[in-house]
Amino acid sequence: MIKFRGIVWSVHPLFVIVMLLSAAAGRFAELITLFILVFVHELGHVVAARSFGWHIREVKLLPFGGVAETEEAGGMPTREEAIVALAGPLQNVWMAALAWGIGQMGIGDPAWANELVEANMLIALFNMIPIHPLDGGKLFQCLLCRLMTYHLALAWTIRISMALSLLLAISAFIQQLWPGGGIQLNVLTIAIFLLATNWTQRRHMPFLFIRFLMNRERYARKHMNRGASAAPIIVRPETALHSVLKYFRRDAVHLVYVTTARGELLGILPENELLHGFFASANPNRPVAELII
Incomplete structure (x- = not known):
């Protein structure tokens, strides 16, 4: 846990598990690369949020991005939250473009450049899945807030996020239908995490709504x-x-x-x-x- 410019940066236990597994498998280079990509991704969110004057208390890094805890949660315009949500995946887009350009110019190992492109696009695309607290989930909630009351938008975001998390968990077993296939443990672990997060959100919905009301002034x-x-x-x-x-x-x-x-x-x-x-x-x-x- 590190505090820098008033923001506490920490690594989520899920990321710690991934790091330990990567270290046990001897994939140190991939581990460092993943950490840098995730950090830059989340830094994009932080810079965008700070540009709107948001107050960020803590950032927890996850294998696919991160979760930023802000004092303004639910109380800022949807336009601002949409821009902040998009700022993360956009970092992966420019890093993928840079890696692709390096590969095309023949600088360094082309295989490494291709892996970097794939890793960035995987993080960006995964984050656009409309499951809260992924960036796509935040964008989806912004859309719902344009169409209905905040209380309804919050309820439907949680319901749909739980349903999609369950589908994501089921998709982890699909490869077993083919010979030689197995369970995708990484996908299953993330799906369970997202399902548990939204289940907790469902239980805390009254508190989340009160927090929204407290930010109304x-x-x-x-x-x-x-x-x-x-x-x-x-x-x-x-x-x-x-x-x-x-x-x-x-x-x-x-x-x-x-x-x-x-x-x-x-x-x-x-x-x-x-x-x-x-x-x-x-x-x-x-x-x-x-x-x-």
Whole structure:
């Protein structure tokens, strides 16, 4: 574990297992190469995130990339998160192009250059699979956030990620159908890790949603400084406060219109008043009408 410029860099236990297996097999050169490729991949994420002013607490390196823990998780615009997610695979693209160019010019060992190209493209393409927390999973969640509320997008990201992780685990056994084939232990190990990660995300979903709500003030401030319009939410006065918050969208600041069944307007609440009422009250089921003065 190393701390550099306020960011804690650590190696995930899964990567440690891969490193030990590579060392036992005497594949030191491949191990060092993989570490460098993964580090540069994750460095791309860090640089992109820092350019948007994100605060990164820790980066955990994995065999296929890494996981960055940020204070702004779920609270920044989807455009920013999409750019940060793409910044990692793009590092592998330019490194693959550089290795290909070196191979074409005959500099060094052509076989090594080809292996470097394949390794970079494998890392880049694998990371684009729409399974959270892979980069493709983050991009998929950004797309869902454009189409639905954050709470729904979070739920569907976890469900689809778990389903695809299970399919990835099943694919590890496909080679057994052919003579001489065997189980792809590397694929199976990563699939189990992704499945376990999303299972944990599913259990922690209430906490993840609360974290999203806690970051709303920061996003709303940036949104309103640009003079952007607010998105309306229309609810009945008896609607529970926590239910109203589930209508929040990631890329919008809301005004909540409280109306009767006959369409009579009882009041208009900015989202910060709902958030204050939610966090200041011990009863998340209190009706939203109680916030109207």
